[in-house]
Amino acid sequence: MLESYIKECLYFTANRLSRVVTKMAEDEFAVSGLAPTYAFLMMAVYDKEGISQKELSEILHLQPSTVTRLIEKLVQKKLITSKSEGRRSLIFCTEKGKALKSLIYECWDNLRARYNEILGQEQGDLLTLNLYQVSDQLERKE
Incomplete structure (x- = not known):
């Protein structure tokens, strides 16, 4: 009975997915010396030098x-x-930070390849889009 509650609970299911994907991301980004969240922040700065902290929070x-x-x-x-x-x-990359750019993007590509190998690219992309949209929808309702 408890197992069915857990399988039907968005909270537990989402947290389980988060733990699995976090582990995958940590494994893939380990070679960069950065945890995934730090790497994604770096990617945002690469995309927009001089990005504000507020923009980073939103992104x-x-x-x-x-x-x-x-x-x-x-x-x-x-x-x-x-x-x-x-x-x-305003946040800017240093030369040391810029030197990590290709490695960080390689880690990102490896992470996507890893879960797409399991899920299939179409399913992985669709799941990602659906989760993003659902997160937005739930956030607006709070």
């Missing part, structure tokens, strides 16, 4: 305080710099 769907901690850690590693412009903090 990564993380609380501003979490993004601040991530940025501080990447600044300590000398991968990014943070420059204040009025009330905004």
